[in-house]
Amino acid sequence: MTDISPLFGRVAIIGIGLIGSSLARALVEYRLAQEVVCADRSAEACAKAMELGIVATATTDLADALEGSELVVLATPVGSFAEVGERIGPHLRPGTIVTDVGSVKQAVLRDVGPHIPAGVHLIPGHPVAGTEHSGPESGFATLFEGRWCILTPPPAANPEAVAKVEEMWRRVGSKVELMEANHHDRVLAITSHLPHLIAYTIVGTASDLEESTQSEVIKFSAGGFRDFTRIAASDPIMWRDIFLNNREAVLEVLQRFTEDLTALQRAIRWGEGQHLQDHFTKTRAIRRGIIDARQA
Numbered sequence: 001m002t003d004i005s006p007l008f009g010r011v012a013i014i015g016i017g018l019i020g021s022s023l024a025r026a027l028v029e030y031r032l033a034q035e036v037v038c039a040d041r042s043a044e045a046c047a048k049a050m051e052l053g054i055v056a057t058a059t060t061d062l063a064d065a066l067e068g069s070e071l072v073v074l075a076t077p078v079g080s081f082a083e084v085g086e087r088i089g090p091h092l093r094p095g096t097i098v099t100d101v102g103s104v105k106q107a108v109l110r111d112v113g114p115h116i117p118a119g120v121h122l123i124p125g126h127p128v129a130g131t132e133h134s135g136p137e138s139g140f141a142t143l144f145e146g147r148w149c150i151l152t153p154p155p156a157a158n159p160e161a162v163a164k165v166e167e168m169w170r171r172v173g174s175k176v177e178l179m180e181a182n183h184h185d186r187v188l189a190i191t192s193h194l195p196h197l198i199a200y201t202i203v204g205t206a207s208d209l210e211e212s213t214q215s216e217v218i219k220f221s222a223g224g225f226r227d228f229t230r231i232a233a234s235d236p237i238m239w240r241d242i243f244l245n246n247r248e249a250v251l252e253v254l255q256r257f258t259e260d261l262t263a264l265q266r267a268i269r270w271g272e273g274q275h276l277q278d279h280f281t282k283t284r285a286i287r288r289g290i291i292d293a294r295q296a
């Protein structure tokens with residue numbers, strides 16, 4: 001039988017954008033919190049969250065939202081974590097759990113960690129689910145269903161706090177895995193960060209090419225290119241912060257990618273058809289493996 005008792009009393013979401021509002025909606029829909037409130041530096045985002053009925057209260061004063069909250073979820077861009085940590089630190093009471101949804105994990109321990117008082121539990125997390133849209137109006141409660149959520153608790157993390165955050169993600173429909181922050185950042189550099197960098201590059205290059213005007217780029221973007229334009233429409237601030245905060249891992253995979261791209265370039269130049277065919281056969285099998293794993 002499914003457990004339907006609320007996991008938390010009051011939950012405060014800091015940053016009521018796509019991910020913050022999706023989690024707020026899911027917490028309410030699945031009755032995981034008695035009350036969900038939010039804080040956001042944008043008065044417009046707060047007003048929208050209230051208008052949409054996503055939260056009980058919304059404020060631009062971060063400290064206000066913390067009052068009586070058992071769980072605090074940071075859902076702002078990764079580059080704001082140091083500032084947000086500094087603001088909330090003095091208002092956190094012992095026993096509170098602080099988690100986040102940031103796409104990079106070592107930066108959370110580095111930037112938020114120093115502001116967490118003794119007795120407060122910092123359990124970083126990353127729901128590997130999203131869209132190219134931003135803001136409270138873009139969120140939806142089912143965003144996390146069937147998707148991974150990676151938790152990167154530090155070695156000394158309180159096991160009960162880890163279990164509670166894990167349970168929250170499971171109850172909103174996610175599959176949960178625990179790993180070290182460093183490992184997370186290396187894995188996501190190749191599976192998420194590099195693909196976005198490639199999309200940002202290819203869309204920029206296509207629109208810069210003089211012979212294909214902007215209108216032609218749009219006109220003929222029905223296939224593969226269209227998929228790249230969706231990804232390249234993702235939030236510029238969020239992605240600036242991801243690249244600046246996962247610099248080493250991204251540069252490492254980018255180096256490897258550049259070498260592999262050069263090998264394909266060489267095969268095309270020298271007419272090495274078999275090399276190209278073998279490579280594309282291998283990647284097709286990888287794609288089919290991913291689809292099969294999702295359906296299993």
Ligand SMILES: NC(=O)c1ccc[n+]([C@@H]2O[C@H](COP(=O)([O-])OP(=O)(O)OC[C@H]3O[C@@H](n4cnc5c(N)ncnc54)[C@H](O)[C@@H]3O)[C@@H](O)[C@H]2O)c1
Nearest residue numbers: 015017018019041042076077078080102103130131134135
């Ligand atoms: N978009 C995705 O696909 C996705 C997926 C998983 C994780 N994430 C992570 O989730 C976090 C939020 O991303 P999003 O897509 O929901 O962004 P978003 O732009 O939709 O929302 C971010 C919100 O944070 C607010 N904000 C920014 N700086 C702030 C500050 N200093 N203090 C208070 N509020 C502040 C903004 O006003 C905005 O309302 C990021 O860390 C991102 O890396 C995003």
Ligand SMILES: O=C(O)C(=O)C[C@]1(C(=O)O)C=C[C@@H](O)C=C1
Nearest residue numbers: 103127128129130131132191192
């Ligand atoms: O589906 C998309 O639009 C996404 O880009 C989501 C995506 C991803 O790369 O998978 C993007 C960044 C997040 O940290 C997690 C998920």
